[in-house]
Amino acid sequence: MIEVRSVSVLVLILAVSAACCLGFGFVLQQAAAQKAPLSDFLSFRLLLDLMRVPSWLGGIGLMVAGMVLGAIALGQGEISLVEPLLATNLLFALALSRYRTRQVLGHQGWAGLALLAGGVTAFIVAGQPRGGTAVTDPFRHWLIIGVMVGVALVLTTYAKRSRLSWGPVLLACAAGLLYGVQDALTRVSGERFSEGGLTEVFTGWQPYGVVALGVTGLLLVQSAFETAPLRMSLPALTATQPLAGILCGVGFLGDRLRTDTGALAWEAAGLAAIVTGIMLLGLHPAMPRGTAEQERARDLQPH
DSSP: OHHHHHHHHHHHHHHHHHHHHHHHHHHHHHHHHTTSOGGGTTSHHHHHHHTTOHHHHHHHHHHHHHHHHHHHHHHHSOHHHHHHHHTTHHHHHHHHHHHHHTOOOHHHHHHHHHHHHHHHHHHHHHHOOBOOOOOOOHHHHHHHHHHHHHHHHHHHHHHHHTTTTTHHHHHHHHHHHHHHHHHHHHHHHHHHHHHHHHHHHHTSSHHHHHHHHHHHHHHHHHHHHHHSOHHHHHHHHHHHHHHHHHHHHHHTSOOBOOOSHHHHHHHHHHHHHHHHHHHHHHTSTTSOOOHHHHHHHHHHSOO
8 A cells, every 4th residue: 555655645746846847847848839920830940940949948847857757656556546536737838827927816726726636636536547557458458559650640731721710729639639549559568668678669560559659749739839828729638638548548548437426527627627617717818819819819800
């Protein structure tokens, strides 16, 4: 029992530290991406242009640190436990944005904070995520991953047609799906490393999938950051990623959650509270406005 508690505390510290790095990193990335030319939308030129911006590189450095800490957390605990904790990155993003904008939290901020923190706690306490036997049937793996990637592709296709309206939200949702799958493959890669070292890792397809999903997700996120305020894109990303990760964890990684009626009700309520809290925090006035929103606001002003 003592060993289990120590591991849980370690996972908690790692996951929350990862969330902190991710939240701060997203704010810095969006501040730089919103100044990029719209002609770079969904083009790898966008990443090349942003590499020349020191603040964006700092945000990427924080994001990489967060991903490394998250990977270590995934190696120590179940993805169904780590993903809800990673969703708290929005709290840290709001904290940095609030510091930069000098906005007070107000009723909306405190309500969002309470819902997000309470939802994470309710889901973890009620579900009691624990490891189990991973599904060995490759069809189950490819079915779930294929559905996730397929939905992300559809969302990206529609985002191209409405890039200054719902496009950023769709792109953020697509990136969240890819990042959720990436987290699942990161855990699989960690398990392969434990079993056979680097040789076992690089003879499998999973680490290459992690890189491909990471680069693609990064392009989608930066395109969303470029064309919309953080309050529009980050909540969608933060809400979608844990849901996708939990689905992968339960679907083929062998994660187990309590399934009695009371536990399922609290788990559903917890997830609903997490999503609601994310939306309230994401729409908070402290979240910075993007270039596109500022231009629309100027266009609406009488000349």
